[in-house]
Every structure is written in structure tokens, then in C-alpha cells.
Amino acid sequence: MPESWNPGIVFAHLTDVGMRRANNQDSLACLPAKSEERFWNRGHLFVVADGMGAHAAGELASQMATERIAMQFFRSHASSTADALRAAVSDANDEIHQRGQNNPEFHNMGTTASALVLSPSGAFVGHVGDSRAYRLRAGKFEQLTFDHSLVWEMEATGQTGQGIPKNVITRSLGPHAVVDVDVEGPFPIEKDDQFLLCSDGLTGLVEDDEIGALLDCLPEEKAVRVLVDLANLRGGPDNTSVIIVRVVDPIVGKQPGVPQKRNRSEPAVSRAILATVAICLTGALLLGILSVVDPYDPDQLGDQNWVGPMVVALLLGMITSAIAIYEWLQVRKRKRPSSSHSGNQGPYREYDATPTKALYERLGETVQALRDAANQNNWMMDWQKVDAFQDEGRVAIETKNVKDAIRAQSEAVIETMNQLREQNNRAANETAIDH
DSSP: OOOOOOOOOEEEEEEEOOOSOSOOOOOEEEEOSSSSHHHTTEEEEEEEEEEEOTTTHHHHHHHHHHHHHHHHHHOOOOSSSSHHHHHHHHHHHHHHHHHHHHHGTTOOEEEEEEEEEEEEEEEEEEEEEEEEEEEEEETTTEEEEEBHHHHHHHHHHOOTTTTTTTOSSSOOOOSSSSOOOEEEEEEOOOTTTTEEEOOHHHHHTTTTHHHHHHHHSSSSHHHHHHHHHHHHTTTTOOOOEEEEEEESSOOEEEESSSSOOOOOOSSSSSSHHHHHHHHHHHHHHHHHHHSBBBBBTTTTTTOOGGGGHHHHHHHHHHHHHHHHHHHHHHHHHHHHHSSOOOOOOOOOEEEOOOOOOHOOHHHHHOHHHHHHHHHHTTTTOHHHHHHHHHHHHHHHHHTTOOOHHHHHHHHHHHHHHHHHHHHHHHHHHHHHOOO
């Protein structure tokens, strides 16, 4: 990235296989613009995908989604960011579906996808499935995407009830030849905004208000680590992927040395056709007057020889008017959103992300649960660093410094997960020696 170019953002990302899966079917892509020209052309792009399917099909589907969305988005000649994003996600669906049709092992493979674009005109999200996009601003944590899941779809139609499975998704890339892509935005971008993309491996185990508060307390590199470790310490049944983007210096106005790309609205009807309509109808009117009234003697009838040209001019005016109406209808059709959840209907849910003592205590409970399991199973784990971090947290709570307390407890979570990984590695090595 050129030293003179300031992308205006910092970001961090992490993907993890979890505690119970043999392979990671999540994929992610982080493609910040490497120059002013590229930013003004398309912006920064981030993608998270969560694959599904046996025989590594899910892993392939999610990888194809992130790669294809990125490639097609930056290659697109679409005039708007929303159109380019929708077309890129749709193209990824085409490719995944075709691969599934051509190979029996990959039949019906699929993946979710959530793609975030930070552009000069705002933030856009292209979305299929139940991976999510959020924005944190001034203590408010907002979900920008609508989950394409059975639970959310039923709630949207007013149906609620017990026993609805939470993991059934109603839309994904790959299984079908055509997919409906939600495009949300543009959402205004402000300095200090934070955006988060994640797979459901995170949201299935970490509450939304917990995610928002941790983003508020921690730098992005630390936050992605804590969120993934927290999901794993709470069972980690699924792969978990997280991308966090923080806006440190939003680019506003014209950049030096780069021609500003104007977002002109598409004209409803071409000027040439409008001019033709005006000329023909005006001519027909004048010719009609000349055929009815003699301009030199108003009491006399005009020259009837003008009637023929008048009829021709009137017919031409009617034809060009019909063409103008057709053009206007076509432009309106192109501008109409193609998705039921398109058109900046989000945020769909909002949460208070204020750091609280309750969050500090919940993090401590997660650490204690692992400590209890270690004692019960006689695991050899070193708790000295964990104890030191928790001592810091207790001091911070006593002085009512909640953010520092949560930061210290977050370090305890990370160290606890480090200890668990070492224990698992020892157990694996002992099993290998026994065999």
C-alpha cells in the first residue's frame, strides 16, 4: 500500500475450526483499497462465508464464494455499488451451483455469504444466509442484516412458537440456480464506527450485547481473539469467523490528484427524444393553426395544404412520446430493488453495547466453568497468569472502572483458552504414543 495513501480504516480478522469440527468450512476475505483511485472506484471489501455440505463441499463452497464475490465485484462495470455487489453475489451463486451440478460429491453444496463494502457513498452489505453484519456506533450495536433462517422468517410473518430449530437456513448460495440477494445500504459512515462480520459460530454462543460491549472496550486485534476464544470456551461446536473494521479517518470530499467520481442519477428519458417530442408536437400545433386561420386575414380560413404536414408531425410526436414513456418505464424497472429485504431497511435489531459489571461477571463465569472442568478431570493447567489478570479485573471493578475490568477479564479468557489448547495438545500426544 503506498505510504501516501490513507485508507481511513484499520481491521482484524480471525477464523477458527472450533472445538468439535474436523475441518474449517468458513472462509473470509479482506480487501482494503490499495490506492485512492481504487477506493473511489469501488471502496473497501470484506466477506465472510460459512459453507455446508459433506466431503469438503462446504469448505469449497465458502472459498468459492469469497473469491468469486471479490473478483466479480472489482471487475464489475455497474454504475452503482449496490448493483455491483448484488451481481457479484449472484455470480458466486451461479459458479457454486454449476460446480455442484457437475460433481456428484458436491451436489447441493452451499454457503452463506455476507459482504461489506465501505465506499465514498456509504456502507453497503450484500447478504445471503445467516452470517451477520453489524455496526457499533456511540454505544449502539446494530444488526444490519436479516437472517435468512426459519426462526427469523417466521417471526417476520408474525408466527412465533417453541421448538422452532434455530439452525435451519432458508436461503444460501449454491443449492439453487437462482438466489435472492439482499443488499442493504447505503448506511452513513462516521469516524469511530466499527463494523463486524461473523459466521453463526460466534452468534450462536456469544450474545449480541456481549459482542458490542467487547468491541467498545478492546482494540480490533484483541477483540477478534476474545470473541473466538469465548465461543470456543462455551463449547465451540462450530467454526467461528470474525472480521472487525474500525473507521479511523473517513474519506470525505474530493481527494487530491484523483478525479472525483460523480454519482449522477440515470436520466429517465434521453434529451434527444424529449427534444424530438417537443419539436413534433409544437410543429403540429403551429401547422394546425395555419390550416385553420389565415395569419394575414384572421377572418379567412387558413391554407388546407398544411393539414397533411400537421398530421405527419402529430403522428411523429405520438410515436416519440410512446418511446419516451417506454424509456421511463425501463429506467424505473432497473432502479427497482430486486430483493424483498433491499433498500436500506436495516438495522433490523439494536442492542445497548454499554460495558457493564454484568458482562465482566459473565466472562468470569466462562473462565470459572473451564477451571471447574480442569479440576474435575485432573488436567495439568497453569492458572497463574489467569489469576493475575482476574486480580487486575477485581481492582478495576472496585474502583468502578468497568472498561478496564472487562479488558483484564478478556485477557483471562485468552489465557484460559491458551491453557486449554496446551492441555488438548498434551492429550493428543499421549494418545498417539499409546497407539
